[in-house]
């Protein structure tokens with residue numbers, strides 16, 4: 001056995017056997033194993049406002065899911081898959097599995113322990129976490145829960161450049177090893193459910209921990225956020241949306257950090273080329289889980305052209321629609337180096353906090369490992385488009 005194979009955890013068989021053994025003692029999994037049932041239960045468990053916010057715009061999200069169904073895996077038989085290698089590297093960073101937790105803001109509307117519960121689950125499973133700027137817990141508090149678990153910081157680029165620099169500096173100090181700049185949310189889109197519910201969590205002070213704890217943000221206020229929260233929220237609303245942001249401003253960030261910078265929300269191959277021209281280090285293909293551009297192209301459909309445009313110069317990651325192990329394999333076969341898991345871990349958080357997130361992650365890792373094996377592959381690095389067949393709509 002080679003050295004690098006000795007530490008491979010048996011995600012699939014280990015988890016499967018654990019579940020069956022517990023079953024012999026009359027103990028069934030406490031959360032639904034099916035992502036669809038998990039989603040239904042989580043949304044039913046939340047307030048109408050939080051459920052509407054989490055669900056977002058249905059049409060583009062459904063398009064994301066349908067795009068996965070158009071690709072089928074064509075499995076290979078009689079290959080030795082007794083040992084599997086799931087790990088990968090991104091810009092020299094070692095990942096135990098090709099999966100990270102997508103940045104998802106305002107988790108306090110989902111569960112009182114919010115990002116801290118997610119961080120503990122990330123630590124227990126070794127899955128790196130990407131923390132949102134709009135988190136309900138601070139950069140530093142989440143880092144403390146994560147201990148040695150790898151972490152990246154997602155930046156919402158506000159109108160206040162000093163604030164942006166300060167957030168990035170805090171992330172560096174707290175051990176975050178990459179910056180993810182989200183491009184697709186310079187304005188909030190027309191979200192029908194939120195408009196119907198007249199609900200925006202930030203107006204109620206949710207998701208502002210990183211702003212309220214930031215020295216630059218606080219300096220801009222006449223009174224502290226503790227003394228006058230309404231004024232602090234107003235200032236946040238003033239600076240958060242930044243529709244005038246353009247490519248040339250990325251140079252500012254490059255000057256303010258030595259960390260690798262990923263741009264999230266790239267769908268067009270020309271934007272992939274601009275990402276590279278701007279000196280950025282990586283691309284995340286994403287349509288924000290269908291929450292921004294109504295009628296947008298499904299993210300998976302956009303992936304191959306972006307991978308081609310990137311031409312191997314920078315790693316391409318993917319999110320929007322990852323639900324099962326087979327989805328991870330499909331995205332990787334189409335050229336993604338790794339994927340980000342979005343809503344499913346939040347459904348786990350909604351139903352059972354840290355334990356819920358952990359269960360969702362363990363199930364996904366087991367599913368990924370076993371689907372890789374039964375498809376006839378022993379390493380993530382073997383996957384390419386030959387794994388897949390594109391099934392066009394029949395009529």
Ligand SMILES: Cc1cc2nc3c(=O)[nH]c(=O)nc-3n(C[C@H](O)[C@H](O)[C@H](O)COP(=O)(O)O)c2cc1C
Pocket residue numbers: 053054055056061102103104105106132133134154182264286287288289290291319320321322341342343344
């Ligand atoms: C409730 C919610 C909040 C989100 N907040 C952020 C955020 O703060 N920053 C960000 O870059 N993306 C955010 N996203 C988008 C996710 O990072 C990711 O792109 C998306 O969830 C992927 O789609 P999926 O969940 O359908 O797989 C959010 C998504 C949801 C569902």
Ligand SMILES: CC(C)CC(=O)C(=O)O
Pocket residue numbers: 105134185188288291
């Ligand atoms: C607008 C953000 C702060 C949160 C987000 O990305 C989202 O709700 O999709």
